[in-house]
Amino acid sequence: MKLRFKLPAIIFCLVFLTGNGDAQDPVTAPSNHQISDYQPTANRIIEAGRNQNDSYLKLQELCDDIGHRLSGSESLERAIEWAQQSMKSDGQENVRAEAVTIRKWVRGHESCELIEPRSMKIDMLGLGWSVGTPSEGITAEVIVVKNKEELDSLPDEKIKDKIVVFNFPMPQYSESQGSGYGTAVQYRSNGAKWAAERGGLAALIRSVTAYSLVSPHTGAMRYDAETPKVPTAAISVEAAMMLNRLQDRGKKPVVRLKMEAEDQGEAPSANVIGEIVGSEKPDEIVVIGGHIDSWDVGQGAQDDGAGCVVSMEAINILRKLGLRPKRTIRVVLWTNEENGMAGARSYAARHQKDDHVAGIESDSGGFTPQGLSVDLEDEKKEQVALRQLMEVLKLLEPIGATRAEIGGSGADVGQLKALGAACMGLNVDGRLYFNTHHTWADTVDKVNPKELTDCAITLAVAAFVIADMPQRLGDAE
Amino acid sequence: MKLRFKLPAIIFCLVFLTGNGDAQDPVTAPSNHQISDYQPTANRIIEAGRNQNDSYLKLQELCDDIGHRLSGSESLERAIEWAQQSMKSDGQENVRAEAVTIRKWVRGHESCELIEPRSMKIDMLGLGWSVGTPSEGITAEVIVVKNKEELDSLPDEKIKDKIVVFNFPMPQYSESQGSGYGTAVQYRSNGAKWAAERGGLAALIRSVTAYSLVSPHTGAMRYDAETPKVPTAAISVEAAMMLNRLQDRGKKPVVRLKMEAEDQGEAPSANVIGEIVGSEKPDEIVVIGGHIDSWDVGQGAQDDGAGCVVSMEAINILRKLGLRPKRTIRVVLWTNEENGMAGARSYAARHQKDDHVAGIESDSGGFTPQGLSVDLEDEKKEQVALRQLMEVLKLLEPIGATRAEIGGSGADVGQLKALGAACMGLNVDGRLYFNTHHTWADTVDKVNPKELTDCAITLAVAAFVIADMPQRLGDAE
Numbered sequence: 001m002k003l004r005f006k007l008p009a010i011i012f013c014l015v016f017l018t019g020n021g022d023a024q025d026p027v028t029a030p031s032n033h034q035i036s037d038y039q040p041t042a043n044r045i046i047e048a049g050r051n052q053n054d055s056y057l058k059l060q061e062l063c064d065d066i067g068h069r070l071s072g073s074e075s076l077e078r079a080i081e082w083a084q085q086s087m088k089s090d091g092q093e094n095v096r097a098e099a100v101t102i103r104k105w106v107r108g109h110e111s112c113e114l115i116e117p118r119s120m121k122i123d124m125l126g127l128g129w130s131v132g133t134p135s136e137g138i139t140a141e142v143i144v145v146k147n148k149e150e151l152d153s154l155p156d157e158k159i160k161d162k163i164v165v166f167n168f169p170m171p172q173y174s175e176s177q178g179s180g181y182g183t184a185v186q187y188r189s190n191g192a193k194w195a196a197e198r199g200g201l202a203a204l205i206r207s208v209t210a211y212s213l214v215s216p217h218t219g220a221m222r223y224d225a226e227t228p229k230v231p232t233a234a235i236s237v238e239a240a241m242m243l244n245r246l247q248d249r250g251k252k253p254v255v256r257l258k259m260e261a262e263d264q265g266e267a268p269s270a271n272v273i274g275e276i277v278g279s280e281k282p283d284e285i286v287v288i289g290g291h292i293d294s295w296d297v298g299q300g301a302q303d304d305g306a307g308c309v310v311s312m313e314a315i316n317i318l319r320k321l322g323l324r325p326k327r328t329i330r331v332v333l334w335t336n337e338e339n340g341m342a343g344a345r346s347y348a349a350r351h352q353k354d355d356h357v358a359g360i361e362s363d364s365g366g367f368t369p370q371g372l373s374v375d376l377e378d379e380k381k382e383q384v385a386l387r388q389l390m391e392v393l394k395l396l397e398p399i400g401a402t403r404a405e406i407g408g409s410g411a412d413v414g415q416l417k418a419l420g421a422a423c424m425g426l427n428v429d430g431r432l433y434f435n436t437h438h439t440w441a442d443t444v445d446k447v448n449p450k451e452l453t454d455c456a457i458t459l460a461v462a463a464f465v466i467a468d469m470p471q472r473l474g475d476a477e
Numbered sequence: 478m479k480l481r482f483k484l485p486a487i488i489f490c491l492v493f494l495t496g497n498g499d500a501q502d503p504v505t506a507p508s509n510h511q512i513s514d515y516q517p518t519a520n521r522i523i524e525a526g527r528n529q530n531d532s533y534l535k536l537q538e539l540c541d542d543i544g545h546r547l548s549g550s551e552s553l554e555r556a557i558e559w560a561q562q563s564m565k566s567d568g569q570e571n572v573r574a575e576a577v578t579i580r581k582w583v584r585g586h587e588s589c590e591l592i593e594p595r596s597m598k599i600d601m602l603g604l605g606w607s608v609g610t611p612s613e614g615i616t617a618e619v620i621v622v623k624n625k626e627e628l629d630s631l632p633d634e635k636i637k638d639k640i641v642v643f644n645f646p647m648p649q650y651s652e653s654q655g656s657g658y659g660t661a662v663q664y665r666s667n668g669a670k671w672a673a674e675r676g677g678l679a680a681l682i683r684s685v686t687a688y689s690l691v692s693p694h695t696g697a698m699r700y701d702a703e704t705p706k707v708p709t710a711a712i713s714v715e716a717a718m719m720l721n722r723l724q725d726r727g728k729k730p731v732v733r734l735k736m737e738a739e740d741q742g743e744a745p746s747a748n749v750i751g752e753i754v755g756s757e758k759p760d761e762i763v764v765i766g767g768h769i770d771s772w773d774v775g776q777g778a779q780d781d782g783a784g785c786v787v788s789m790e791a792i793n794i795l796r797k798l799g800l801r802p803k804r805t806i807r808v809v810l811w812t813n814e815e816n817g818m819a820g821a822r823s824y825a826a827r828h829q830k831d832d833h834v835a836g837i838e839s840d841s842g843g844f845t846p847q848g849l850s851v852d853l854e855d856e857k858k859e860q861v862a863l864r865q866l867m868e869v870l871k872l873l874e875p876i877g878a879t880r881a882e883i884g885g886s887g888a889d890v891g892q893l894k895a896l897g898a899a900c901m902g903l904n905v906d907g908r909l910y911f912n913t914h915h916t917w918a919d920t921v922d923k924v925n926p927k928e929l930t931d932c933a934i935t936l937a938v939a940a941f942v943i944a945d946m947p948q949r950l951g952d953a954e
Contacts (some may be wrong), residue, residue, distance in 0.1 A: 441690035
């Protein structure tokens with residue numbers, strides 16, 4: 001199979017014979033090419049993707065049949081196996097799992113309850129890498145602060161031996177400012193350290209979201225070497241606000257926090273890889289991918305089941321059309337993005353000698369695609385790449401994903417920046433992403449099949465053109 | 478106190494002496510009055526309400542300090558006590574609890590889990606009045622239907638001994654159609670009966686909401702005398718959709734439902750009442766109110782803590798301004814609206830000889846007020862009342878609550894229709910109400926203090942003018 005597809009002339013014949021193709025299509029661009037010459041090919045990809053696309057089926061197989069997939073869990077093992085089987089049955093090449101050693105954190109049982117002024121369960125999710133509490137829990141009065149500045153302004157005796165509640169509200173999404181996640185997530189990352197530095201016994205973080213229906217949002221936190229490790233959890237927005245109101249009215253709320261969370265040390269995992277091997281420059285690689293792990297709640301559908309299946313389906317659309325580019329398109333489904341990044345680091349280390357032209361990460365959900373961001377270590381190349389991407393994205397005018405911009409890519413693909421790759425991110429309509437991010441509500445129903453399809457198409461067109469065009473992305477012509 | 482306030486001249490003096498009043502205000506309208514003459518009074522109510530208003534404080538006392546309030550619960554008893562104390566300390570008259578016998582339904586422990594094709598908890602809330610399951614639960618394959626028509630189209634063998642899942646989606650809110658609740662709630666009310674008629678073992682209802690973050694919505698259901706009583710619960714939208722997807726892909730999901738729910742028979746409760754007694758026609762009564770009970774989840778903040786506190790605060794604003802109308806304004810906080818209506822029926826029976834001019838119910842949440850609906854048994858009077866209301870609501874131009882319409886009022890106040898009262902409902906911006914309705918997320922933070930204040934002001938202005946104007950609402954001049 002592989003040899004046959006490496007011969008462009010035969011590809012051309014195959015495309016012709018399938019009846020899907022137009023013999024005039026520039027499957028291989030002429031030497032005096034323009035990126036716009038790819039429009040007929042892009043149109044074929046768009047049409048094929050919209051007519052028959054298995055992204056949503058794959059998402060159901062991953063999320064409904066397997067469920068959430070925390071690093072070190074059996075369900076992640078099953079997902080890694082499923083992804084290989086799925087890509088093999090699609091006819092992808094060099095499908096394999098590459099072993100990665102991760103650290104395994106487990107949540108265990110956990111609970112939070114209001115003890116005073118009345119009894120009430122508080123919806124919560126422990127934060128990834130938090131230590132647990134003693135088995136009897138930690139029972140203490142809370143001190144609620146709106147932000148770090150308010151904590152800094154308080155005398156030690158107001159904080160010592162208290163459970164510190166950070167009631168910092170994530171800003172509402174806006175077109176100009178985006179989600180406000182970057183600001184609010186500082187509390188999730190650092191709250192335990194900030195509390196412990198001042199003598200607090202634990203830290204409870206208002207969930208990082210601008211809309212809540214009593215839906216706690218987990219996510220990773222970090223300790224530093226100097227500060228005692230105190231347990232930390234996200235509580236619902238509703239609970240954080242209620243504790244703040246009670247405090248404002250002179251009550252002294254008392255909370256009991258119980259967490260069995262623990263770091264269980266090293267465990268095996270794997271990245272999953274599948275390829276369309278390039279016809280002329282197989283050693284030049286365009287990576288597309290997402291992360292196969294998720295948090296241990298919900299279904300990891302938008303984060304990042306969607307990114308995985310649209311990457312898998314992008315090369316599936318190309319393969320079914322018989323479209324083999326000159327360079328290799330490699331799908332990478334990274335493990336352990338959520339709580340360790342071991343997959344991305346392992347991939348970058350293992351493949352540091354591979355010639356990565358570009359990497360496109362999809363880790364913002366399978367919403368309506370808007371375009372691509374690009375981030376290159378070399379600023380001149382970055383500017384060239386931006387202009388080239390503008391041309392590439394013009395091909396996606398029929399689905400509206402036309403916006404090229406300089407900007408961050410994704411946590412996994414970002415590991416390839418130092419290797420000289422153009423790190424790219426699939427940008428999508430971000431209005432709803434953080435409503436469900438890292439919650440029980442990150443489920444398949446939140447993904448719209450048409451929007452998911454358009455993400456797969458965007459990746460297919462962008463990856464194909466970048467992998468096929470004569471000039472290398474970022475190189476001046 | 479009461480005697481003194483019954484003398485209009487003294488009221489006038491009091492208003493004058495408080496310094497809040499303008500001696501020119503038509504506290505009592507002249508005989509050749511127009512409703513528009515009340516504009517200065519309305520402006521004073523609006524200004525006073527906006528400057529100092531305890532609606533939000535009252536809501537916190539009710540919802541944060543007490544919490545949810547199911548009929549028959551200790552917390553409802555506390556709420557009934559709190560409401561009396563609060564109105565007494567505000568200086569309201571004839572504050573009392575009127576005993577009501579309710580039936581007590583309790584949820585007990587409950588759970589729902591997917592057994593096949595994999596293990597997963599299913600978020601659920603048993604429906605009010607459902608029977609429980611055997612202690613080992615009911616474990617059975619599910620049959621998912623999109624609607625009643627699909628159920629009707631299936632042969633008996635597809636339904637018999639199955640757990641029937643009704644995956645009917647509540648339509649999205651629209652300005653023209655409203656919430657779509659009326660359509661979807663049929664499944665909650667009747668699903669158990671429809672399942673049992675065909676041999677189903679239990680009924681699981683997709684939660685009645687157009688937006689979910691894994692948030693099950695409880696609510697009342699009903700059995701009939703002819704059909705076996707099978708247990709019934711609302712499951713999250715997410716779970717209902719997943720079960721449907723699994724079935725569509727040929728899987729045979731198996732679910733275990735456990736519910737301890739039971740009807741515990743009769744129990745005592747009470748409606749709470751407080752008044753501003755009318756200065757000239759104290760026996761003509763304008764009722765305003767909401768229901769003090771709630772479901773046993775969340776805080777019953779929008780449903781219907783808001784309705785209670787804005788009614789309480791409406792007369793408090795009037796009292797603080799020294800505004801005593803000719804007729805009596807009676808605040809009624811009904812018990813048992815959610816699962817029995819015993820409070821409203823008891824009130825109507827006990828007060829059937831009272832001369833109810835009108836009743837305004839606030840049971841749609843404390844959102845931005847839009848106006849009032851009116852519903853009168855006598856159609857001619859209804860048309861007169863509508864025209865009068867249009868004039869009354871013009872007074873609320875400064876807060877935008879100007880829309881008068883013919884339409885349903887509320888479940889509690891509706892009991893007064895047969896007594897000849899103009900039954901009225903406070904209409905509010907309904908876009909978000911059903912996101913939290915009957916869920917753990919019906920919490921104080923969902924209520925905006927300014928919007929709540931505007932509801933209290935709307936009730937205060939409408940109740941005052943209807944209670945004070947020379948002509949009776951609905952009577953031609």
